[in-house]
Amino acid sequence: MNMLSVQQMETLILNAVQPFTAVQDSEAVVLADARDRILADVVTSPLDFPHWDNSAMDGYAVRYADVQTCSADQPITLKIVEEIPAGYQPRQTVQAGQAARILTGSVMPAGADTVVMQEDTQRQGDRVTILAAPKPHAFVRQRAAYYRAGNPLLTTGTVLHAAEIAILAAAQCTRVAVYRRPRVAILSTGSELVPVDQPLQPGQIVDSNQYALAALVAQCGAEPIRLGIVPDQPAALKTAIAQAIATADVVLSSGGVSVGDYDYVDAILAELGAQIHCRSVAIKPGKPLTFATFPPSATAHRPTLYFGLPGNPVSALVTFWRFVHPALGKLSGLPQDWGPILVRARTRQAVRSDGKREAYFWGRLQMIDGSYEFELAGGNHSSGNLINLAGTNGLAILPVGQTHLDSGETVSVLRMDS
Ligand code: AMP
Numbered sequence: 135m136n137m138l139s140v141q142q143m144e145t146l147i148l149n150a151v152q153p154f155t156a157v158q159d160s161e162a163v164v165l166a167d168a169r170d171r172i173l174a175d176v177v178t179s180p181l182d183f184p185h186w187d188n189s190a191m192d193g194y195a196v197r198y199a200d201v202q203t204c205s206a207d208q209p210i211t212l213k214i215v216e217e218i219p220a221g222y223q224p225r226q227t228v229q230a231g232q233a234a235r236i237l238t239g240s241v242m243p244a245g246a247d248t249v250v251m252q253e254d255t256q257r258q259g260d261r262v263t264i265l266a267a268p269k270p271h272a273f274v275r276q277r278a279a280y281y282r283a284g285n286p287l288l289t290t291g292t293v294l295h296a297a298e299i300a301i302l303a304a305a306q307c308t309r310v311a312v313y314r315r316p317r318v319a320i321l322s323t324g325s326e327l328v329p330v331d332q333p334l335q336p337g338q339i340v341d342s343n344q345y346a347l348a349a350l351v352a353q354c355g356a357e358p359i360r361l362g363i364v365p366d367q368p369a370a371l372k373t374a375i376a377q378a379i380a381t382a383d384v385v386l387s388s389g390g391v392s393v394g395d396y397d398y399v400d401a402i403l404a405e406l407g408a409q410i411h412c413r414s415v416a417i418k419p420g421k422p423l424t425f426a427t428f429p430p431s432a433t434a435h436r437p438t439l440y441f442g443l444p445g446n447p448v449s450a451l452v453t454f455w456r457f458v459h460p461a462l463g464k465l466s467g468l469p470q471d472w473g474p475i476l477v478r479a480r481t482r483q484a485v486r487s488d489g490k491r492e493a494y495f496w497g498r499l500q501m502i503d504g505s506y507e508f509e510l511a512g513g514n515h516s517s518g519n520l521i522n523l524a525g526t527n528g529l530a531i532l533p534v535g536q537t538h539l540d541s542g543e544t545v546s547v548l549r550m551d552s
């Protein structure tokens with residue numbers, strides 16, 4: 135099986151993802167729990183926005199015809215027939231020669247078509263003198279000027295952040311249909327691995343990938359299902375992988391996908407009936423990367439995606455950001471922008487690569503004076519070193535064929551914080 139380019143791998147993966155559908159994959163949530171969820175349906179409202187003509191200013195509601203000629207030299211005095219504070223439904227109709235006191239957001243009274251702001255008036259008792267001619271319809275927010283009842287208010291696939299939640303609240307949508315969260319099973323393969331709370335024997339290391347991947351999955355809005363550690367034994371692996379594909383939309387395993395003597399994952403996937411699409415990608419770190427799909431079954435409406443990520447902590451992280459993150463975005467029901475998000479940044483350090491694979495360097499992306507700068511993480515850039523990942527939020531990318539980047543040059547950086 136050929137080694138694919140990063141771009142080929144991305145295309146292959148995205149083509150294999152069948153996104154959630156409203157019929158099979160939506161659930162209702164109350165508005166308080168809707169943050170960061172994705173709408174599975176169009177939302178419409180029976181309300182116009184604004185609900186009624188209202189004032190954009192504190193001032194006086196008048197008939198434009200009464201005041202169109204007035205000025206400081208030729209002021210016009212009107213009789214105030216009503217006070218209209220917030221939440222009050224006016225009862226009077228403003229007739230010729232009359233005005234109503236009105237406050238911002240209050241309902242325009244019948245008969246009036248224009249608001250004169252307070253600064254252009256002088257009040258004496260129940261009379262107000264208008265000192266400047268307004269423009270027709272000045273400071274009136276017309277009913278339905280922002281939204282007309284029955285039109286789409288929010289479209290399917292909208293991510294619900296604060297602004298969208300405010301809109302839903304204003305429209306009195308107390309429950310909304312959103313796509314369910316993708317279920318992502320995580321298992322770590324390796325006979326050297328121990329859980330975080332067990333004493334380390336010589337030769338053993340802690341299964342840190344389990345925690346890293348669960349955090350990444352949750353950050354993508356998906357539900358991590360931690361299946362723990364599986365030793366490098368074919369029978370145990372087969373059982374664990376079979377259980378994972380039966381319970382999840384996506385399976386992430388780490389380790390066991392190289393060409394070492396104990397790397398059994400690919401063989402077991404084949405035995406379990408997976409279609410293996412790719413076993414290696416021209417990416418550094420992360421070359422041994424298996425992508426497979428299991429066909430739909432009695433429990434799964436769509437192909438189950440299997441990512442056999444490399445075991446090295448940095449390789450697992452890089453391949454997650456580059457390939458799993460966009461796949462989860464498409465699966466989740468996002469209509470576009472599945473990522474990754476790349477920005478251009480000036481690198482502060484020189485970087486070297488052999489140019490044979492697309493090379494990823496971790497570091498810190500910062501906005502300085504309006505442009506991005508990239509500070510390469512200090513310390514060792516081995517894919518086995520996770521210590522200098524701390525505080526990083528970006529991966530600078532050197533394409534195939536590019537062997538060096540000098541400090542001060544511009545580079546594409548994948549944002550790991552979005
Ligand atoms: P493998 O891909 O299985 O050959 O693993 C490559 C390297 O990553 C080895 O040094 C492993 O010990 C390490 N590794 C594998 N799985 C994990 C894990 N879950 N957590 C931390 N390190 C791991």
Ligand code: MG
Pocket residue numbers: 323324325389390445
């Ligand atoms: Mg291993």
